[in-house]
Amino acid sequence: MTPKTILITGATDGIGQATAHQLAAQGHRVLLHGRNPARGQAALTQIQNATGNAHLEYFNADLASLRQVRQLAADVQAKHSRLDVLLLNAGVIAPKRTLSEDGFELTFAVNHLAYFLLTHLLLEMLKQSAPARVVVVASQVHHSGQINFNDLQLERGYSGPKAYSNSKLANVLFANELAARLAGTGVTVNSLHPGVINTKLLRAGWGGGGASVETGAATSVYLATSAAVEGVTGKYFSNQQESTPSAASRNPALQKQLWDVSAQMVRVAA
Secondary structure, three states: OOOEEEEEOOOOHHHHHHHHHHHHHHHEEEEEEEOOOOHHHHHHHHHHHHHHOOEEEEEEEEOOOOOHHHHHHHHHHOOOOOOOEEOOOOOOOOOOEEEEEOEHHHHHHHHHHHHHHHHHHHHHHHHHHOOEEEEEEEEEHHHOOOOOOOOOOOOOOOOOHHHHHHHHHHHHHHHHHHHHOOOOEEEEEEEOHHHHHHHHHHHHOOOOOOOHHHHHHHHHHHHHHHHHHHOOOOEHHHOEEEOOOOOOHHOOHHHHHHHHHHHHOOOOOO
């Protein structure tokens, strides 16, 4: 396997760290993103020591800040000339409605808008590195999500699980729309359900349980590196198998409307 340069958001704990560990063990150049420098350095050191892979780097940014998302993209571009895989993994669930630095509902801001903006900013780099891949970590709870353009920020009837489900539907809609827009460029885009995994996010939102983070990383690693999915795009995977996402996520009009609204929110051209 030719080593790839792979950026993973939310790579300092949980599924993201397990994903980084597995990809580092395969010999890839792994760029770990996090928002706590001490935790980031600890994760990097632990993975280096465990895998013997010295080609690891840490990038710091709070994805609740669009300014810091822009800086993250600039930092990656300043240090690297290619990016083979963008693995959008970071996620939050907020028990109480909270606003981001930019005034957006926090879960929507981190789980969707940050994904949208970071991908937009790194898109030319991915195209120039083609064949390249974008991997979007969604969740099966996207099936219960709704996109209500009259209340995207959940000012009415907020709950953490509802906000999270909505953001995961946004992830699949985004991945499907991006895949269609990138047809013929050599950049593929797929989304996935990692499984019900014992992470701090699951404990915060649903009380706990679930499988290991190593199990949760498996489908991300598969979509990032497997030759079996070379050229496969616009699909949704679970347990390393293609699966059927919700009907809403496959609605082209909804995909485009969310894209246009998101572009307006983060102030980029649609």
